[in-house]
Amino acid sequence: MRRHLSFLVIAAIAAAAVAGSAAAASPPSNTNLPTITGTTRDGQLLTAHNGGWTGSPTSFAYAWERCDNQGGGCATIAGATSQQYTAMADDDGHRLRVAVTATNASGSGTATSPPTSAIASSGSAPSNSRLPALNGAAQQGSTLTVDRGHWVGTDPIRYDYTWQRCDRNGNNCVTFIAHNAGATSYTLGTADVGHTMKVEVTAYNARGTGYVYSRPTAVVAAPTPPATTIVVANVSLPDRLVIDKVSFSPNVVTSRSTAIVARFHVADTKGLSVQGALVYALGLPYGWTYNAPEQPTDPTGWATITITPTRSMPLG
Numbered sequence: 600m601r602r603h604l605s606f607l608v609i610a611a612i613a614a615a616a617v618a619g620s621a622a623a624a625s626p627p628s629n630t631n632l633p634t635i636t637g638t639t640r641d642g643q644l645l646t647a648h649n650g651g652w653t654g655s656p657t658s659f660a661y662a663w664e665r666c667d668n669q670g671g672g673c674a675t676i677a678g679a680t681s682q683q684y685t686a687m688a689d690d691d692g693h694r695l696r697v698a699v700t701a702t703n704a705s706g707s708g709t710a711t712s713p714p715t716s717a718i719a720s721s722g723s724a725p726s727n728s729r730l731p732a733l734n735g736a737a738q739q740g741s742t743l744t745v746d747r748g749h750w751v752g753t754d755p756i757r758y759d760y761t762w763q764r765c766d767r768n769g770n771n772c773v774t775f776i777a778h779n780a781g782a783t784s785y786t787l788g789t790a791d792v793g794h795t796m797k798v799e800v801t802a803y804n805a806r807g808t809g810y811v812y813s814r815p816t817a818v819v820a821a822p823t824p825p826a827t828t829i830v831v832a833n834v835s836l837p838d839r840l841v842i843d844k845v846s847f848s849p850n851v852v853t854s855r856s857t858a859i860v861a862r863f864h865v866a867d868t869k870g871l872s873v874q875g876a877l878v879y880a881l882g883l884p885y886g887w888t889y890n891a892p893e894q895p896t897d898p899t900g901w902a903t904i905t906i907t908p909t910r911s912m913p914l915g
Contacts, residue, residue: 627656627707632713639695644684723751731746737796737819838867839868861903889906
């Protein structure tokens with residue numbers, strides 16, 4: 600009897616060994632599909648779980664796929680071969696799945712997870728909260744500088760600028776600097792006189808694009824000519840008053856009955872004509888002319904004084 604039992608035990612051990620050898624000789628076969636866990640929002644980490652397999656796999660490989668929002672039309676994501684994958688902006692609105700390949704000494708088997716829900720965006724496209732503006736004087740020769748206003752949205756945000764020349768009312772605008780030139784300043788020229796100016800600011804980020812226009816500037820004026828005159832009250836040291844031009848009519852006296860018209864031009868030491876300066880003329884030697892009252896200079900800097908000869912003035 601003991602010999603019979605020993606034979607049965609030996610037979611059972613041999614059968615188990617044959618069964619184990621047969622199992623090891625088969626490639627892995629999936630019994631429960633792989634799954635994906637994690638928050639389905641871009642920027643979040645997703646993790647693949649292997650599922651159930653026969654054949655005692657010794658290694659697993661992963662290939663992540665991006666599908667349409669219905670879970671079809673899937674395509675392999677280049678480089679996404681780890682067990683974990685971080686969803687990105689390109690995945691927004693798509694569903695993801697992962698193909699898991701299990702391997703043992705006898706071969707490999709592959710199973711694909713069900714797709715996730717659609718990946719949600721974690722940010723927003725640029726949106727303007729304060730309009731851009733053009734800073735600077737609306738005058739030929741002045742430089743206008745862009746204040747791009749204030750924008751909200753997912754960083755980083757990139758900006759481009761489009762410059763426009765418009766009619767006096769800010770309409771019928773024509774672009775003269777395209778947005779890809781990136782110009783944040785512009786010096787007004789002859790062609791801008793009589794027009795208003797606008798700038799379009801376009802903002803870009805990974806979520807989309809936004810754009811707005813500034814309000815038009817004032818009508819661009821021609822350059823102001825340099826000052827040629829100054830009021831006497833505005834002349835201050837070290838500047839001084841100078842009589843730089845004198846004229847007499849007649850400049851040869853041939854009659855004592857004809858008044859002499861004397862004109863005096865007053866300037867400051869910068870060469871500006873001075874308005875409102877008082878000029879007094881005294882004839883010498885004394886007794887040749889009657890005293891004349893002082894006179895102010897006109898807006899061109901000239902004072903006119905009428906001098907009357909006395910009987911003592913020699914002629915010629």
